[in-house]
Amino acid sequence: MPRIVLAGGFLLAVMTATVAFSQDQSPQSAPANASLVSDYPMDRPGIFIQDSSWREIANEMPAKMKTAHGVAASLSYGVVPAKLVEEYGGEHAATQVGSAQPILCICHILSLPGQPVIVRLHPKKGSRELDGGRMIVYPVVGGNKMVDANKSDLIPVDQARPEEHVWLVRPQSPLAPGEYALMLGTQNINIYSFTVTATPAESTGAK
Numbered sequence: 001m002p003r004i005v006l007a008g009g010f011l012l013a014v015m016t017a018t019v020a021f022s023q024d025q026s027p028q029s030a031p032a033n034a035s036l037v038s039d040y041p042m043d044r045p046g047i048f049i050q051d052s053s054w055r056e057i058a059n060e061m062p063a064k065m066k067t068a069h070g071v072a073a074s075l076s077y078g079v080v081p082a083k084l085v086e087e088y089g090g091e092h093a094a095t096q097v098g099s100a101q102p103i104l105c106i107c108h109i110l111s112l113p114g115q116p117v118i119v120r121l122h123p124k125k126g127s128r129e130l131d132g133g134r135m136i137v138y139p140v141v142g143g144n145k146m147v148d149a150n151k152s153d154l155i156p157v158d159q160a161r162p163e164e165h166v167w168l169v170r171p172q173s174p175l176a177p178g179e180y181a182l183m184l185g186t187q188n189i190n191i192y193s194f195t196v197t198a199t200p201a202e203s204t205g206a207k
Contacts, residue, residue, distance in 0.1 A: 036103070036158050036159070036160040036168050036170055038050060038103050038105070038168055040054070040103075040105040040107055040162070040166060040168065041054050041105065041107050044056075044107060044108070045107055045108035045109060046107055046108075047059070047104065047105070047106055047107070047182065047192045048104065048105045048107055049095060049097055049102050049103070049104050049105075049194055050099070050102055050103040050104075050105070051097040051098055051099055051102060052098070054105070055095060055097075057095050057104075057182070057192040057193070057194060058094070058095075058192075059190045059191065059192055060088050060089075060181075060190065060191050060192070060193055061189065061190060062086035062087055062088055062130070062189055063087055063088060063089045063127070064086070064087040064127075065084065065085070065086050065087070065189070066084075066085045066086075066087070084132030084133070085129055085130065085131055085132065085133070086129070086130040086132070086189055087124070087127045087128070087129050087130075088121070088127060088128045088129075088130070088191065088193065089126070089127055090126070090127065090128065091123050091124070091125070091126060091127065091128065092123075092128075092179065092195045093128070093179060093181075093193035093194050093195045094193075095193070095194040095195070096194065096195040096196075096197050097194055097195070097196060097197065097198075098197055098198045099196075099198065100174035100175050100176075100177075100196055100198050100199065101170060101171050101173070101174045101175065102170070102171075102194070102196070103168055103169070103170045104116075104118075104168070104169045104170070104182050104192075105166065105167070105168055105169075106166065106167040106168075106169070106182075106184070107165075107166055108165050108166060109165055109167075110165060112167070112184045112185065113184055113185040113187070113188050114183075114184060114185015114186060114187060114188060115185060115186075116157075116159065116167055116169050116182060116183070116184055116185075117154055117155075117157070117182070117183050117185075117186055118154075118155040118157055118169065118171060118180055118181070118182055118183075119135060119153050119154055119155065119180065119181055119183055119186075119191075120153040120154075120155060120178065120179070120180055121178075121179035121180060121181055121193065122179070123178070123179055128179050128193065130153075130181065130191065131153060132186075134151060134152055134153040135152065135153055135154055135186055136151065136152045136154070137152070137154065154186075155171050155172075155175070155180070156171070156172045156173070157169050157170060157171055157172060158170050158171075158172055169182065175196045176196070176199070177196050177197060177198065177199060178195070178196060179193065179195055180193065180194055180195075180196060181193040181194070182194075
């Protein structure tokens with residue numbers, strides 16, 4: 001019996017250390033980018049996206065949720081095989097932007113339930129799906145992301161904190177046309193969705 005308890009305690013310690021390492025090495029928890037500056041809304045609380053001007057994004061709750069493997073978790077660090085698929089109504093978001101690299105502002109919010117992330121949504125007939133099984137954060141080895149990171153729906157972002165209750169978030173690279181969402185922590189099923197309509201070339205004015 002003591003051996004079983006000791007082995008169980010060791011396994012739990014290893015799993016905890018693995019999760020902590022992955023969280024520390026997450027591409028989503030990169031240091032604040034001092035070059036990310038913007039004239040964000042100064043007197044309005046809410047979630048905004050910058051296109052030709054700042055536009056507020058309403059939050060969405062899923063219309064349907066599906067789970068597999070008996071585990072309802074929206075983020076896996078490779079320790080627990082979990083899958084959660086959340087379905088949101090409509091093939092496109094109500095907010096559409098022409099910039100392939102928009103800046104999002106979490107403006108004048110007292111606190112967040114988790115780290116802000118941008119995630120890719122998958123259009124279906126009459127809906128968009130958030131695939132929690134593909135919201136995977138891979139460890140960084142030698143300064144490079146692991147090859148399997150291209151299987152993740154999480155978008156690497158730059159972040160800045162111009163003041164205490166303001167977060168600025170921007171994709172590190174231009175986004176392909178499609179459906180995306182800002183999430184305030186990967187365990188939060190409320191999303192702030194937007195559609196990118198421009199190609200990266202159109203967004204930058206390239207010919």
